[in-house]
Amino acid sequence: MKTSRHTEVIDVAEMLLEAEGLEAVTMRRLGQELGMRAPSLYKHVTGKDDIMTALQIRALQGQAAALAGTSTLSEVATGYRRWALAHPRLYELIARHPLDRARLPPGVEAAAAAPLLGAAGGDIDLARALWGLGHGLVDLELAGRFPPGANIDAAWATAIDAFTACTAVPRSG
Amino acid sequence: MKTSRHTEVIDVAEMLLEAEGLEAVTMRRLGQELGMRAPSLYKHVTGKDDIMTALQIRALQGQAAALAGTSTLSEVATGYRRWALAHPRLYELIARHPLDRARLPPGVEAAAAAPLLGAAGGDIDLARALWGLGHGLVDLELAGRFPPGANIDAAWATAIDAFTACTAVPRSG
DNA sequence: ACCTGAACACCGTTCAAGT
């Protein structure tokens, strides 16, 4: 039951992020929440970058778990949007915050991307187009870029239709 | 030839943004570049938000100008990507920074969106799907989310093909 | 091994004061 102090720091950071947003995740605040001063955190964590990378890893794993089991293009798209809207701060963290690939465990990125590639029938270009589409629609929605009252569901439906038509050509396997 | 001090502040902010990135645009640095202390800026500008909004307006106008004259879906998509890659900091400013619609001159957003709507044949849902697609691909590219060596051109081509097939149905007008 | 206070080099912003 002894959770390492490092894990505790990341746990608190995740709670703070989801509850109050990225600007609440400061070293001083984290220390306060853990009963220590900010400089003490550096005994458990190399710096703030370390914390952000750890949260990005959790986010990628959460996204991969949410998409596990989906197969059709429509299922993947719906699951992608659903997870992003359920965890907007974590989504923004993997989408907008610099990603330090060197510190990422191998396979984490691929695991999150696998369902997309599957729905694209193994076509990497189509998978990336699909990723761009899903990310773009989610990002614009989270950023409040669509005018109030915009029918975002309809935009998704139209987009999925267009891409489904594209994958409807017979392919072997 | 007497440019107002307000305009000068925005001009310097734009140069700093494009040359050194968003983190270089600080009130102290802006003052230094203009030969005054940071507090003096508040005589010409209500605050940093004011500066950011002014830059967003310029960015939206620049984007609209870059897309003016495009009509086909392929032209709009190419122009959208070209402008974003030519002005990545300005693009990020309108895509990722909060947009205070109340301070935006009316029509600025619509002008930037018009070419998209035109290429979608007036279908607002398709226009938004197209916007999501273009924004998503550009955003992922600017954020360095595609692996090194990824064929981003091919992803765009695949995406444009899928949407072109969707708009290929005969329509009146 | 773990935590502290003091410090450094930064932020955006306010405000009384000068000219």
Added chain:
DNA sequence: ACCTGAACACCGTTCAAGT
């Protein structure tokens, strides 16, 4: 009308010092 210095409430991070 315009600019100033000092201050306030913040940042991430370093480091000598304590236990």
